[in-house]
Amino acid sequence: MSILHIEGFDQYATQADIASAYAVPNPGSFETRTDTPLGRGRSVRHNRTSGAHAGLTKAIPSVAQGAYVGSSFWLKVESYPYGHGYCNIIQFREGSTSHICLDLDDKGFLQFVRGGSSSVSPIFNRPLDLNVWYHVEVRVLVSDATGEVEVRINGETWGAASGLDTQYGGTGVLDNVALFCSVSSSSSRQGVYVGDSWVVWDTQGTTNNDWLGDVEVLTSLPSGDDTPGTWVANTGALWEAIDEADPDGDTTYISSSTLDDAATFTMGALPVTPERVLAVSSQVLARKDDSGPRSIAHGVVSGAVEALSEDQSLGLTYGLTTVVFEQDPATAAPWTGAAAQAVKTKVKVSV
Numbered sequence: 187m188s189i190l191h192i193e194g195f196d197q198y199a200t201q202a203d204i205a206s207a208y209a210v211p212n213p214g215s216f217e218t219r220t221d222t223p224l225g226r227g228r229s230v231r232h233n234r235t236s237g238a239h240a241g242l243t244k245a246i247p248s249v250a251q252g253a254y255v256g257s258s259f260w261l262k263v264e265s266y267p268y269g270h271g272y273c274n275i276i277q278f279r280e281g282s283t284s285h286i287c288l289d290l291d292d293k294g295f296l297q298f299v300r301g302g303s304s305s306v307s308p309i310f311n312r313p314l315d316l317n318v319w320y321h322v323e324v325r326v327l328v329s330d331a332t333g334e335v336e337v338r339i340n341g342e343t344w345g346a347a348s349g350l351d352t353q354y355g356g357t358g359v360l361d362n363v364a365l366f367c368s369v370s371s372s373s374s375r376q377g378v379y380v381g382d383s384w385v386v387w388d389t390q391g392t393t394n395n396d397w398l399g400d401v402e403v404l405t406s407l408p409s410g411d412d413t414p415g416t417w418v419a420n421t422g423a424l425w426e427a428i429d430e431a432d433p434d435g436d437t438t439y440i441s442s443s444t445l446d447d448a449a450t451f452t453m454g455a456l457p458v459t460p461e462r463v464l465a466v467s468s469q470v471l472a473r474k475d476d477s478g479p480r481s482i483a484h485g486v487v488s489g490a491v492e493a494l495s496e497d498q499s500l501g502l503t504y505g506l507t508t509v510v511f512e513q514d515p516a517t518a519a520p521w522t523g524a525a526a527q528a529v530k531t532k533v534k535v536s537v
């Protein structure tokens with residue numbers, strides 16, 4: 187793996203939508219916004235007024251100790267938290283344990299802390315101003331004695347340190363990340379942050395295995411039916427039942443209970459044709475409506491070549507699954523902007 191998680195936040199309208207993809211431990215912690223760094227799509231805003239919480243947590247493929255893990259995202263701070271060690275902008279975790287995280291203080295200064303609150307790096311000497319979008323990129327190496335941290339803001343290194351203890355117990359693997367966590371339960375220690383285009387990567391694999399630079403996650407929705415298309419829409423054309431920018435649950439949907447039934451879609455144009463494409467991901471919001479095992483596989487079709495995910499088992503409530511494709515299956519090489527513009531998506535009943 188190289189890219190471990192992709193999140194554009196464009197596909198969410200409500201907190202329930204966010205909760206379809208993340209654990210949202212306290213109602214009111216997160217909301218969507220149309221305030222974005224490049225003026226398109228949506229962002230996510232942390233607006234918690236009290237209570238410690240784990241932020242937007244996501245399991246990622248496990249990264250063995252010895253490999254670096256990085257993350258790229260846009261950040262705008264609307265208000266600072268109280269003091270050091272209370273606002274973890276991003277945690278790099280083993281399960282629910284935060285080994286190392288990037289922390290923000292009450293004047294906008296950054297540092298890295300272990301285990302949620304123990305300082306391991308200096309407080310870096312440049313602050314993030316309020317109400318300004320910054321591109322943040324962080325890279326960490328977890329170790330009890332030879333850990334490393336670095337943060338780059340708008341592509342420039344603002345702080346780095348090595349020879350650190352960045353491991354908080356555990357075995358030292360990283361298999362979970364969390365964005366915008368509050369470590370203190372005090373209402374005076376919360377801040378307000380807006381984030382967008384969140385990507386997590388590691389230094390394994392042959393592509394996307396080093397600092398990415400600034401990234402933007404663009405989202406497109408189905409715009410037409412393609413073949414095969416053997417699922418059934420409860421109303422209208424298949425694509426029309428699943429093209430809402432605001433997910434509408436059981437109001438309009440497509441379904442099938444037949445093994446290997448598939449639905450294939452052409453996709454709406456991206457707002458720009460990107461000069462570089464790090465990866466393409468397919469996302470499906472789905473549920474089953476009866477007991478018993480039921481899975482889907484979904485993915486991309488490029489030219490006539492498809493790449494589908496492993497089976498994604500479904501629950502009774504809507505859950506969002508995201509699958510990352512770093513290579514264009516038609517060329518077995520990184521995506522071009524034109525190929526990303528032309529990509530189709532496909533979902534099939536796999537169990």
Ligand SMILES: [Ca+2]
Nearest residue numbers: 194196227228
């Ligand atoms: Ca976005």
Ligand SMILES: [Ca+2]
Nearest residue numbers: 427428438439
């Ligand atoms: Ca729908």
